[in-house]
Amino acid sequence: MTARIIDGAAIAAAVRADVAHDVAAHIAIGGRRPHLSVVLVGDDPASHVYVRNKGRACEEVGMTSETIALLATTSQQKVLEVVARLNADLAVSGILVQMPLPAHIDASAVLRAIDPRKDVDGLTPTNQGLLLQGTPDLIPATPAGVLEMLRRSDIDPEGQRVVVVGRSVLVGRPLAMLLANRMPGANATVTIAHTGTRDLGAVTREADILIAAMGRPRAITAAMVKPGATVVDVGINQILDATRKSGTRLVGDVDFESVKDVAGAITPVPGGVGPMTIAMLVVSTLRAARRQEAT
Numbered sequence: 029m030t031a032r033i034i035d036g037a038a039i040a041a042a043v044r045a046d047v048a049h050d051v052a053a054h055i056a057i058g059g060r061r062p063h064l065s066v067v068l069v070g071d072d073p074a075s076h077v078y079v080r081n082k083g084r085a086c087e088e089v090g091m092t093s094e095t096i097a098l099l100a101t102t103s104q105q106k107v108l109e110v111v112a113r114l115n116a117d118l119a120v121s122g123i124l125v126q127m128p129l130p131a132h133i134d135a136s137a138v139l140r141a142i143d144p145r146k147d148v149d150g151l152t153p154t155n156q157g158l159l160l161q162g163t164p165d166l167i168p169a170t171p172a173g174v175l176e177m178l179r180r181s182d183i184d185p186e187g188q189r190v191v192v193v194g195r196s197v198l199v200g201r202p203l204a205m206l207l208a209n210r211m212p213g214a215n216a217t218v219t220i221a222h223t224g225t226r227d228l229g230a231v232t233r234e235a236d237i238l239i240a241a242m243g244r245p246r247a248i249t250a251a252m253v254k255p256g257a258t259v260v261d262v263g264i265n266q267i268l269d270a271t272r273k274s275g276t277r278l279v280g281d282v283d284f285e286s287v288k289d290v291a292g293a294i295t296p297v298p299g300g301v302g303p304m305t306i307a308m309l310v311v312s313t314l315r316a317a318r319r320q321e322a323t
């Protein structure tokens with residue numbers, strides 16, 4: 029069997045087109061143009077690329093955005109002051125503090141300082157708590173992207189066995205919570221696997237939908253996948269590749285070449301979950317803008 033390839037880039041483009049339509053409708057009825065403020069501390073090259081892509085996505089859907097770039101040596105107090113200013117600014121719909129932050133800054137203190145109504149990354153304790161209680165509001169973009177991708181691919185997790193490998197605050201944990209929620213496009217039986225899991229292959233082979241969010245290049249092999257399962261690869265890992273001019277290439281947490289012959293459907297890397305993450309950020313920004321204007 030050769031798996032159906034789930035084209036994340038195409039689905040993300042469809043999501044952005046829908047958001048562009050909704051932004052135009054929001055403005056047509058007198059709403060403010062949604063605005064995303066991104067706080068970027070330091071000079072991590074990958075973060076700069078992500079932030080640029082987020083700005084482009086905003087522009088494409090008719091939103092404005094700004095990047096507040098701060099030196100790597102910026103104090104925590106200064107970052108907190110910037111967040112406080114953005115919280116108070118009525119023109120700012122969404123605030124995103126790009127992770128990782130430099131080691132001298134307490135990331136959780138910065139996240140706690142963001143107004144939950146503007147927390148488009150869904151990382152404040154309020155938004156994480158709402159998710160845990162089964163009433164999610166603003167949710168992290170990558171988990172949201174995975175659910176939206178499944179929905180638009182007509183893969184319904186309802187009643188299915190889902191295994192999420194990874195329990196990070198950013199991806200694995202919120203994704204597992206969302207999928208276990210009693211709501212359309214979820215309502216699955218969810219297992220969370222991690223480095224403490226004994227016999228990972230035996231657990232992953234149980235999955236109708238297997239989601240890898242581990243940060244381990246090609247760790248999920250064909251022998252770990254139930255024939256016909258849907259495999260979602262969240263991982264983005266840079267590996268050495270002497271055949272490339274750059275000397276490196278991106279691979280996921282799934283061994284795509286072998287797994288595609290076993291799975292029923294699979295997301296590629298790149299071109300899978302990555303573009304969905306950015307598309308869901310603009311969805312969140314519009315949601316935040318509408319919510320603030322309604323109150």
Ligand code: NAP
Pocket residue numbers: 170193194195196197198199200221222223224225228241242243244247262263264265301302303305
């Ligand atoms: P993370 O914070 O490093 O968490 C990785 C998780 O995977 C941890 O819970 C860890 O378990 C688990 N894990 C690692 N190796 C494992 C193994 N051999 N067996 C079982 N579990 C294992 O990473 P993250 O932030 O969640 O990101 C995960 C991957 O997704 C990374 O490649 C990242 O680049 C990528 N990512 C992609 C997007 C996107 O837009 N596509 C967005 C965010 C992240 P323990 O808890 O036991 O350590």
